[in-house]
Amino acid sequence: MSAKLFSFRWDIDHRACMTDGMPKVMKVCEDLGVRNTFFVNMGRSTNLREWLGKGVTGSKAKLNDMEAINLIEKIGWPRFLFETVFSRRVGHSFIPELEQTLARGHELGLHGGSDHVVWSRRFFDLPEETLEADVRETLEEFTRLFGKPAGFTSPGFKHDERSSRFVSRLGFKYDGDALGGTPHHPTAAGKQLNHWTIPVTICGPRTIPFLEWHGARETPEDVVIDELKGIIANEDWVVMYGHPCYEGVNDKLLHRVFSTVQEAGFEFVTHAQMAERLYACA
16 A cells, blocks of 8 residues: 555544534535445443442443543443443444435445443353354344445454454454554454455553543643654554544544644545555556
8 A cells, every 4th residue: 555544543433423523424425425334233332230239340441441532431321321321223223324424425334243341241251152143143234234244343442353253254454443553454363364354553551442542541632642643653654543432522623633633744534445456456
């Protein structure tokens, strides 16, 4: 890939991503003439059982994490409790809006299976056949509504050789389940699989998005932009990620980020377009 390529990946985990963030993201993209990639959770985003009982330790850790901005901070307690109790599905609830996203030239991919919290917290305890059956079911629903997606991402970047195998079996062209590094073919049992892994290259600690991490630290916007300029100055291939319910809501900073990337000479592409170029160069 000879051109300087930039792709912004959005994970639509929660209904607030669609109601609060997506309209502003679409406006920024239209203003600057760019296209993004959106990975859609077709299932529910919160799960009362996983927040209570045995999951309470993980819940406390989420709430006390000072390097990230938790979901309750993003949407408030009343909405969090309402969605946790009623567990409404995300992607299926916003079909016209997601169809319009496609019509505007953006890409939609599949984000996990039917329960975002279960995948994030208990992925490594679940059998491969259970995970694959869940993804197969949500993939069928996604395909019926929006067409076959090129890409797949795991909630919380929780993945291993099992998910790589069924991502390949289900015919995805790429996954986004990596942080750092360059595009590569994942392996399972020592064998290279056919699809590509397209990693996020700019991120905060652990799996915290770059802009959210700075938001939790209350970093001044000018400092954030200067740091971004320094990171991309010598790069030819960049991938960032975020969530519409945070980075999308903060649309003024998002506009500055996208403008900075354009001014540095990068071409905005979707992940699917990146994958097409990777296959062409292979």
